[in-house]
Amino acid sequence: xxxxxxxxxxxxxxxxxxxxxxxxxxxxxxxxLHSLPGExxxxxxxxxxxxxxxxxxxxxxxxxxxxxxxxxxxxLSQYRDWVTGILHGDLGxxxxxxxxxxxxxxxxLPATFTLASVSVLISLLIGIPLGLLAAIRQNSILxxxxxxxxxxxxxxxxxxxxxxxxxTFSITLDITPVIGYxxxxxxxxxxITLGTSSAAVLMRLTRSSLLEVMRQDYIRTAKxxxxxxxDILITHSLKNALIPIITMIGLEFGHLLGGTVIIETxxxxxxxxxxxxxxxxxxxxxxxxxxxxxITIMYMLLNFIVDSLYPMVDPRIGGSQFA
Amino acid sequence: MSLLSIExxxxxxxxxxxxxxxxxxxxxxxxxxxxxxxVGESGCGKTVLALSILKLxxxxxxxxxxxxxxxxxxxxxxxxxxxxxxxxxxxxxxQNPLNSLNPVLSVGFQICEPFMLHQNARKxxxxxxxxxxxxxxGIPLPSERAKEYPHEFSGGMRQRVMIAMxxxxxxxxxxxxxxxxxxxxxIQAQVVELMKELIETSGxxxxxxxxxxxxxxxxxxxxxxMYSGEILEYADTKEFxxxxxxxxxxxxxxxxxxxxxxxxxxxxxxxxxxxxxCRFCPRCDQSTKKCKDIHPELxxxxxxxxxxCHLYA
Amino acid sequence: MPKSRNVNEFIKNKASVAxxxxxxxxxMAAIFADFISPYSTDTIALKEKLMPPSFEHLMGTxxxxxxxxxxxxxxxxxxxxxxxxxxxxxxxxxxLVGIISGFYRGIIDEILMRLIDVLLAFxxxxxxxxxxxxxGPGIFNTVLAVSLVGWLYYARVARASTLSIRETEYVExxxxxxxxxxxxxxxxxxxxxxxxxxxxxxxxxxxxxxxxAALGYLGMGAQPxxxxxxxxxxxxxxxxxxxxxxxxxxxxxxxxxxxAFNFIxxxxxxxxxPRQMVIK
Numbered sequence: 001x002x003x004x005x006x007x008x009x010x011x012x013x014x015x016x017x018x019x020x021x022x023x024x025x026x027x028x029x030x031x032x033l034h035s036l037p038g039e040x041x042x043x044x045x046x047x048x049x050x051x052x053x054x055x056x057x058x059x060x061x062x063x064x065x066x067x068x069x070x071x072x073x074x075x076l077s078q079y080r081d082w083v084t085g086i087l088h089g090d091l092g093x094x095x096x097x098x099x100x101x102x103x104x105x106x107x108x109l110p111a112t113f114t115l116a117s118v119s120v121l122i123s124l125l126i127g128i129p130l131g132l133l134a135a136i137r138q139n140s141i142l143x144x145x146x147x148x149x150x151x152x153x154x155x156x157x158x159x160x161x162x163x164x165x166x167x168t169f170s171i172t173l174d175i176t177p178v179i180g181y182x183x184x185x186x187x188x189x190x191x192i193t194l195g196t197s198s199a200a201v202l203m204r205l206t207r208s209s210l211l212e213v214m215r216q217d218y219i220r221t222a223k224x225x226x227x228x229x230x231d232i233l234i235t236h237s238l239k240n241a242l243i244p245i246i247t248m249i250g251l252e253f254g255h256l257l258g259g260t261v262i263i264e265t266x267x268x269x270x271x272x273x274x275x276x277x278x279x280x281x282x283x284x285x286x287x288x289x290x291x292x293x294x295i296t297i298m299y300m301l302l303n304f305i306v307d308s309l310y311p312m313v314d315p316r317i318g319g320s321q322f323a
Numbered sequence: 324m325s326l327l328s329i330e331x332x333x334x335x336x337x338x339x340x341x342x343x344x345x346x347x348x349x350x351x352x353x354x355x356x357x358x359x360x361x362v363g364e365s366g367c368g369k370t371v372l373a374l375s376i377l378k379l380x381x382x383x384x385x386x387x388x389x390x391x392x393x394x395x396x397x398x399x400x401x402x403x404x405x406x407x408x409x410x411x412x413x414x415x416x417x418q419n420p421l422n423s424l425n426p427v428l429s430v431g432f433q434i435c436e437p438f439m440l441h442q443n444a445r446k447x448x449x450x451x452x453x454x455x456x457x458x459x460x461g462i463p464l465p466s467e468r469a470k471e472y473p474h475e476f477s478g479g480m481r482q483r484v485m486i487a488m489x490x491x492x493x494x495x496x497x498x499x500x501x502x503x504x505x506x507x508x509x510i511q512a513q514v515v516e517l518m519k520e521l522i523e524t525s526g527x528x529x530x531x532x533x534x535x536x537x538x539x540x541x542x543x544x545x546x547x548x549m550y551s552g553e554i555l556e557y558a559d560t561k562e563f564x565x566x567x568x569x570x571x572x573x574x575x576x577x578x579x580x581x582x583x584x585x586x587x588x589x590x591x592x593x594x595x596x597x598x599x600x601c602r603f604c605p606r607c608d609q610s611t612k613k614c615k616d617i618h619p620e621l622x623x624x625x626x627x628x629x630x631x632c633h634l635y636a
Numbered sequence: 637m638p639k640s641r642n643v644n645e646f647i648k649n650k651a652s653v654a655x656x657x658x659x660x661x662x663x664m665a666a667i668f669a670d671f672i673s674p675y676s677t678d679t680i681a682l683k684e685k686l687m688p689p690s691f692e693h694l695m696g697t698x699x700x701x702x703x704x705x706x707x708x709x710x711x712x713x714x715x716x717x718x719x720x721x722x723x724x725x726x727x728x729x730x731x732l733v734g735i736i737s738g739f740y741r742g743i744i745d746e747i748l749m750r751l752i753d754v755l756l757a758f759x760x761x762x763x764x765x766x767x768x769x770x771x772g773p774g775i776f777n778t779v780l781a782v783s784l785v786g787w788l789y790y791a792r793v794a795r796a797s798t799l800s801i802r803e804t805e806y807v808e809x810x811x812x813x814x815x816x817x818x819x820x821x822x823x824x825x826x827x828x829x830x831x832x833x834x835x836x837x838x839x840x841x842x843x844x845x846x847x848x849a850a851l852g853y854l855g856m857g858a859q860p861x862x863x864x865x866x867x868x869x870x871x872x873x874x875x876x877x878x879x880x881x882x883x884x885x886x887x888x889x890x891x892x893x894x895x896a897f898n899f900i901x902x903x904x905x906x907x908x909x910p911r912q913m914v915i916k
Binding site: 218239315 | 415419426488
């Protein structure tokens with residue numbers, strides 16, 4: 001009974017933090033973008049009157065915009081309007097396309113989701129097994145190759161890796177398409193690029209985590225009972241080694257989401273990351289806000305899920321890493 | 324008829340500062356149904372000796388010598404044969420039960436493992452046996468507690484779990500490393516009683532590692548005193564406590580709270596470059612020039628008592 | 637802290653030493669760019685544009701005829717200047733806040749903890765992008781944007797070190813003989829924080845370089861004609877098919893610099909007594 005109560009409590013606590021982060025980050029962005037109302041009006045004017053963000057609008061045009069869209073209101077009331085809008089599912093309209101922000105985002109959500117999930121899969125399938133192997137055969141040639149490869153993996157800028165992969169596979173060897181969004185062959189290069197750095201991080205962590213576990217007294221106890229190395233690894237070591245890895249996966253999601261911004265731009269992948277970049281260049285403020293909000297939601301959701309995996313691996317922890 | 328015979332055992336570590344000879348040329352014997360107490364201060368090498376028997380030391384160690392168990396040299400066995408002996412014929416009960424139990428596996432499962440491994444038992448059968456063992460070591464509500472995890476047990480309970488795990492397959496030899504360390508005195512007494520009972524009923528032999536002489540007095544038939552990697556005295560318990568032979572043993576006994584609590588002057592030596600002569604010489608009040616230069620051998624003092632000291636040469 | 641043993645450990649690690657040498661070479665290049673660079677970075681010579689690597693131009697020329705090698709060398713200066721600025725600020729500020737927060741606990745500490753939980757894991761490049769997006773691109777805004785979240789890493793490490801030493805008898809003894817808080821912080825706590833902070837600085841320099849280059853690549857960082865590796869990659873990407881050298885060399889430099897810092901950081905982390913390290 002007490003156990004159920006504490007799990008519920010921890011769940012609620014996590015939920016609170018989820019909401020807190022959401023509110024904090026979107027507010028932060030809101031404030032940043034809205035602290036210059038004059039600018040906003042100017043940008044809007046450029047789009048609405050001139051259809052072109054390069055030419056400067058006249059003062060009258062700016063004034064008209066300010067009046068029409070109530071940009072003269074105080075920051076607080078604008079914030080209130082925005083929040084009310086969100087609660088009704090209205091995130092405003094894009095300055096550039098004049099479509100609802102929500103629509104722009106949901107159109108692109110599947111693309112980012114696909115890219116992100118495949119990348120995560122790649123990094124898990126490469127990083128963790130290699131890390132385990134490197135730890136089991138510590139100081140062997142395999143270990144040396146994997147560890148060195150991993151350091152390269154975390155040092156290489158992902159945009160450069162993307163360019164080099166395109167150069168090698170698309171341009172020189174002509175086996176993969178460069179840009180586009182139709183079919184698995186378009187997904188390979190972006191997913192590999194995104195997954196590499198995470199794979200490297202996971203590989204290093206898995207290796208050190210397993211090595212740390214192997215040094216523990218309870219492994220010696222298992223040996224003393226007569227267990228063979230394979231059983232010791234699978235039954236006694238893996239679960240323990242996974243604990244810090246699960247934390248890292250949550251953090252890597254963050255980096256992955258950040259990485260989509262660049263990767264989607266390079267590969268012309270129609271996802272949210274690319275939308276964010278484009279809207280920043282175009283000063284399309286409602287879209288920027290909407291993107292940040294969504295990315296935050298995605299990130300927190302993923303962490304939520306990862307968090308709830310904890311009790312499955314470590315019985316000492318009843319709840320989350322935030323507890 | 325000896326069950327375990329340790330001959331010229333040398334266990335060495337390679338460290339940054341040099342070669343550490345934690346166990347330096349030790350000979351010991353344990354008979355059937357006999358309990359041998361290996362006593363000494365921290366760092367004298369007794370735990371290393373114990374771990375050497377089942378080759379449980381870490382990777383950077385070298386073991387030389389012979390450890391003969393029921394006619395087989397354990398140090399020469401291949402992995403599979405050694406694994407068949409570990410936990411089944413010889414069981415090691417480790418120090419520090421909090422760190423020696425796997426935190427993510429249930430206590431019941433950890434006790435199941437020896438049954439599943441050595442007796443080919445199915446999971447359900449093994450679990451039944453595990454619960455029986457928990458009951459045997461005096462843990463209340465054994466079938467519920469078997470599902471719990473080590474962190475949910477108290478220190479004394481965890482120690483009992485370690486004992487249950489060790490005794491699961493009725494080994495012929497039990498190596499118990501500081502089984503009562505860190506426990507409250509009342510709990511200590513309970514664990515001691517438990518061990519006495521179990522040894523008596525099963526007829527197993529035991530190698531008891533401890534720095535607690537009173538514990539050794541209660542449980543052991545014979546005592547071996549270890550210092551700086553060597554055995555300094557080897558005697559029947561009765562003879563030992565009546566009149567210890569080696570000056571170190573004398574000092575050790577005198578330092579007990581129950582006696583005069585007089586400490587032995589000086590500190591123990593580094594095990595890297597041991598001195599030429601007797602290792603206890605720098606701290607011994609009865610040392611002579613001979614002690615500094617010539618390393619003493621283990622010599623018979625009287626029936627049932629041997630000492631490594633020039634006083635008895 | 638047995639310094640000589642730590643230094644020995646470090647030297648034994650070949651990768652770390654290699655990393656150190658690379659950074660020294662790059663630093664020399666940055667400092668003496670004026671002397672070793674074969675050409676000036678802003679000489680525009682349209683007749684010689686987009687030439688592949690040759691004897692005269694070891695790394696080829698870019699779309700305005702500028703020598704790529706020279707720009708890469710000056711790019712070292714830009715990159716190092718920016719990253720050092722970021723790290724200098726974030727490390728100082730972060731350690732200060734971390735020590736104060738860990739030493740005095742209380743509300744400040746609670747707030748810092750929450751801030752760390754919330755901000756640190758969120759993709760920092762997105763925050764940096766938003767800041768640059770709001771304030772406009774350029775060097776100063778880049779430094780500001782990257783620093784905004786970076787100081788939290790140092791605060792977390794410094795706080796953890798502070799907490800660990802705060803309760804020791806070492807510090808209690810100092811208090812007992814009447815040392816002031818600031819004296820204790822300066823002479824007891826700060827030295828204890830230094831080993832993990834130094835490791836963090838080397839590793840952090842690597843990721844700061846990556847972030848700055850990423851912003852440059854997206855057109856949000858250093859602006860042309862300033863030679864910065866990321867910006868150069870941005871300028872060169874449209875010529876990827878025909879003039880790949882514009883994309884190979886600047887990116888390679890980024891990787892080498894970050895690699896070197898990672899080698900050093902790894903070596904430092906292994907060499908320094910792990911018991912002194914509070915974080916992994």
